[in-house]
Amino acid sequence: MARRSTYILLIAGLAALCGSAGHAEQPAEIARPVLRPSVTVNSDLVLIGDMVENAGAAAGIAIYRAPDIGTTGSLPTAKVLAALRAHRVIGVDTRDIREVTVSRLSRAIDGHEIESEVIRALARQNGRSDHATFNLKFDREPQDVQLDPSNVGALEAVAVRHDSRTGRFDVTFEVAHETGGTPVKLRYTGNAIETVETAVLARSVERNEVVKASDVMMERRPRSEVGPDALDRSSVVGMQARRALRPGQPLRSADLAKPDLVQRDQGVTLIYELPGIYLTMRGKAMENGAEGDVVNVLNIQSKRTISGIVIGRGQVSISAGQPRQIAYAEQPAAAPADAAKPE
Structure with a gap:
């Protein structure tokens, strides 16, 4: 009875061992290849692995040329499956996709x-x-x-x-x-x-006329036309035209001058000022002058011509350093009566 039991257990053990070995030899389930609906590539070739998930060993095989850089193309599903079958890739799950779009990356x-x-x-x-x-x-x-x-x-x-x-x-x-x-x-x-960008005249300006803000507009002009001294609005307004200027003309430094604040033969005020002293006299300008210019002026009272600096409209400042007219000639001192005479 004991021998029979041992024999039964031995048979059962062998059967279990064989069953275990058979289970170990079963291959693992392979994932089914699946077609992708859209593909993005950054090279000039499209690989099977780009088109199909779970492509296995065939993933690195090129099957199409990529579209031009930065463009997108499309392929009918039937043509894609035919290309895959040529490389023994079969049983692809298309998920009812009718076409595959392929885009190529780019730097724009x-x-x-x-x-x-x-x-x-x-x-x-x-x-x-x-x-x-x-x-x-x-x-x-x-x-x-x-x-x-x-x-x-x-x-x-x-x-x-x-x-x-x-x-x-x-x-x-x-x-x-x-x-x-x-x-x-x-x-x-x-x-x-x-x-x-330079200042351009909006209207004609006559010689010696002072340019006003409404006379000027800013425009872009060829540098060859303007030259090296393009002017802005602030450097033009208030200046005096040296000559007649036409509208649309780019202004240059040579076209303009500081306005004359004193006119020839114009009555002016002569101003003499020192600490604690402020004197004014009437005079007549002998020439035109802008601010800061030195001009000759006739003193109406003394009828003498003096020089001064134009400081404002109709105003000329006489410097404290002006040469003083000597009122009388000084006589040499007389020698003492008892001065010794040379022998």
């Missing part, structure tokens, strides 16, 4: 940014500040540029040529690669005219 550079960088490059080439203004006319208007995302550098001007006489420019930029690869080159050509 706006056309306005390019124009600003061209202006900055021209300003530096001509020794101007970054805030200089150029009117640009490109041979081909700059469009938005789509670069590979690996081109991470800034727009760097590596070649700048500008003929200030003709206005022609030729600017080449480079955009560096993140791993030190070959940079992207972008070249732009056209005409550039530098402009400056």
